[in-house]
Amino acid sequence: MPESNNSDAAQSPRLSSAPWLAAALSLPIPGLGQTLLGAMGRGASIFLAVAISIAIILWQDLASLFSLIAFIWLWNIWDAYSLARGTTRSFLPPLFATLIVVYVSGWIITEIEPDKLFGQADRAAPIARGMLSPDFAEQESESRKERGAFEVHCSNNPPPTTTTRNDGATITLSSSCGEVDDTLLVEGNGFWPNLETEIWWANPIGQEQRLTKAGEQISITTDDQGAFTVEIVVPLAIPLSHDTGEPQPHAVQINQTRIIGGWQISENGWLVIEKMGETIAIALVATSFAIFFAIPLSFVAARNLMSSNPIMLLVYYVVRTILNIVRSVESLIIAIVFVVWVGLGPFAGVMALTIHSIAALGKLYSEQVENIDFGPIEAIRTTGANWWQIVAYAVLPQVVPPFLAFTIYRWDINVRMSTILGFVGGGGIGFLIVQWQRLAQWEAIGAAFWSIMIIVALLDYVSAKARERLV
Amino acid sequence: MLEIKNVSKVYKDGTRALNNVSFTVQDGEFLVIIGLSGSGKSTLLRCINRLIEPTSGQIILDGTDITAATPTELRQIRRDIGMIFQQFNLVKRSSVMRNVMAGRLGYLNPWLSLLGIFPKEERERARRALETVGIPDKANNRADVLSGGQQQRVGIARALMQEPKLLLADEPVSALDPATSHSVLKYIEEINQASNVTILCSLHFLSLARTYATRIIALKDGIMMFDGGPDEINEKRFKEIYGEDAVRV
Amino acid sequence: MEKQKETQLVLRYGRNVIIAIVIMVAYAFSFNVTQIDLPRLVTDFPKAVPIIRDFMTPDLLARAEQVESYVIDYPVPCGSGQEAAIPTSGPRIVPSQLCSEPKAVITVEGFDLKPNTDVQLRWLLPGDRRLRSAKSTTDAQGYFSAEVEIRPIVAAKDGNVTRLETELQWESGSLFPSETLKITIAKIVETIFMALMATTFACFIAVPISFFGARNIMGRGPIGTVIYYIARTIFNLMRSIEALVMAVMFAIWLGFGQFAGVMAMTVVTIASLSKLFSEAIESIDEGPIEAAVAAGANRLQAIAYAVLPQIIPPFIAFAIYHWDINVRISTIIGFVGGGGIGLQLQTWINQLAYNKAGTAVWAIVIVVIILDNVSSQIRKRLV
Structure with missing residues (x-):
């Protein structure tokens, strides 16, 4: 605040009449002068900024940044002097210096290497392709492979030059x-017409390789009658070391694939559907379980209901603390424990999500209980009702709609969370994703990815609408 | 002298908010515009500084045609026309000082003002403006901690920063309670009398209008129904302006 | 009229029944596919005991290990070397025979050693090899005795005699942070920085693009409205992907490590922050803009005085909120190759070193709770 006045400094008349003393105090301990002048927050911030910066610099061994610390330190002395004389300096320069220290070291600690983003774009290409062509549905198709025999090293009795297949x-x-x-001229007739056709080479032990010309894979299109002509070069399909000079029975192979049916869900597509169903189910069951525990807990964790005597207050603090601790452990970590406990599978995921949701819902619910209107409670209490009756007649009617809203919200979050529980064996679609990552099946991951996006976004929208109506 | 000549405003949806309104305001007048909600009071005031473009007609301030001004000229003209708003239009998160300073933007070097650097005399001017409206001690508070009446006084201080010849007040007290309304209108009256600033003020309540106005104009459905002194409104005129069912307050 | 009401009632009743059936089917399906088996929670509880116990007893502090050792020559068979001279007082090790043949059993006693301390006997074989032998503990007088079998391998070789080492080992000195704790702290700091970098990068991109998702800015013409809907749809779709799923891809692209985690969080945070930012832009009050324009401000001044002061505080508040969320995420993003404490946690879990893992988990709990409080305090003051 460049133009703020400082009534703070006026509170300490002795120091403010001795600006050099204030400066001298801030020399050994940054911020001390400011603190003693009454600007507590300012002094503490300066001290923390210097202390944290030095700690990071020493840890990461970034000696070059010490000039910035020196700058902050000097500024702090000047600031103490100025403050004692009644002017508050803008804190932007030291703030910038601190931010530079933090971000430079952050950049190094987190190993940010932007050049990797582009330098390794070749690794990203198949991933991106997979995302753009998700393997969710496929068209029913049939394919054919036809071979024409060819001998490398002519024998006395070479195979016929024309091979006729069953369908002509x-x-x-x-x-x-x-x-x-x-160089070999290959002519085909009577193949499936107007179709992209591949030319392969099969060696005597049945290994197939796609033929190339000038580094490009050969691909031809059959004409209306299903005929084509193509020039190929006989490849080295058997290592020279294995070449005894005997005639070897190779073959030219023609591959065609044509679509004969409509779109249908592929095998991976069915897997995605199954596991997405499991994902949503995990979230549903976990949320439902959590409600049963969270509701009673929320009343115990509500200060306004628990402050009538010291024992209840103690219970309140204990429950609140436990809820806070459990809430801050990601359900993925809890899932590790349950995977050991009940074994791999969706049940472990359900239990992990349940535990996390109890804590999260318990907190949200209890805040609602704390926000209730005391008017009705007073009214019921004057009729001589006991604790349970007060809860039933004055508290519950006020809290049920927000409880429902939070529960829907939590279910929504739980669906998101259960997409990743599979990473540690907790069931759901995450399991497929890690497997496919190891197999580099990016088209399949693409299908999972898009399903998650669409279903979660949809649920998000539905739950937002439902909550709007409730609150 | 402000001349309004045959001003009409038709909104895109076809609403005719102003219908051929003409009148002249002499320097130093406290002109109050009354009328029901939707009668065109706000539109009329906003046409004068062209926050709303009039569809036809002319508005001339001291011989300058506001309706024909280029954007640069318009900003020059707007410096001379202060405005006070029904909802105060303060930036609630900014300090009172910064809000008041916003009234001086038309005079300030644009680049320095972006950085929040103000010459000393401008800060002094802002302090005087806050003194005029009786809240010099609130300069460093955030605007949203002030009460409604105090916020409107900040709005007046902001308008004072412009050193305006003309002050437009769009329902300045309709968001305030009766006691505060009087105190705010008193400040406006003081500005009118002490600095000879012409006031155009729209009000809801006839009683307030009769207390402060030197002249009253009444609008109904965009048509001027009445133009005269505060004492000239009798029961018949009142029913014409506010409708048959209205009761005087 | 009456009849219509009745039909309506029947329709509503029917609708409720259908909803109830749908819900019941959903639960039946869900119970089935999630393989709920509550009794296992009890029957298999013993499996969970060690891991929970280790999680509850994190490896935080350690003491310096102190070692004292006594070595004597011990010829096997007798005559293969010099026998050791045994002192008669002070701390000393006394074998029942000063030399012996292979396969003999001797008793080794110790006198006036450090009391109540673990003792480990070892053969130091010729050629720098060691062979563990008996274990014991000294009593309050510093005495111990142990039976030792002379195995043939202990025999002297090439004129070099085997020596008998008696090592006393105890913990002493002050407590100091264990190696696990040091690693955990380093990794936690790394994790906080990962979240900070991701949030910062995301802000730089989210601030400009959030304007495309703000209706009051884009909703002025048909093209703008189309852009608005496209932007909002992209934000919503991207937001629904967990950062961990993103990390699966970035880990392949950028290699396993912090950078992949940072980029994965950045992408998700961009979508999420853009949505929050654009909502903040949508909720600005137009009044101050009008006031600034009425006072003769130009466009830039109006933005600086009437728009920015309204959107900067919520922007900062949302950014801090997301930093907080990202710290939580970055504690687990290492599970799929994103670096930070998650990677370390997974390593320890794979090694079944659950008390080390417990240290990491407690560190996460503490940091998350602190940041949660700090960030909500800052947000309260900003908004």
């Missing part, structure tokens, strides 16, 4: 035997 498709080679690197 023929493959004709310009020569049915030859050497590696020979």
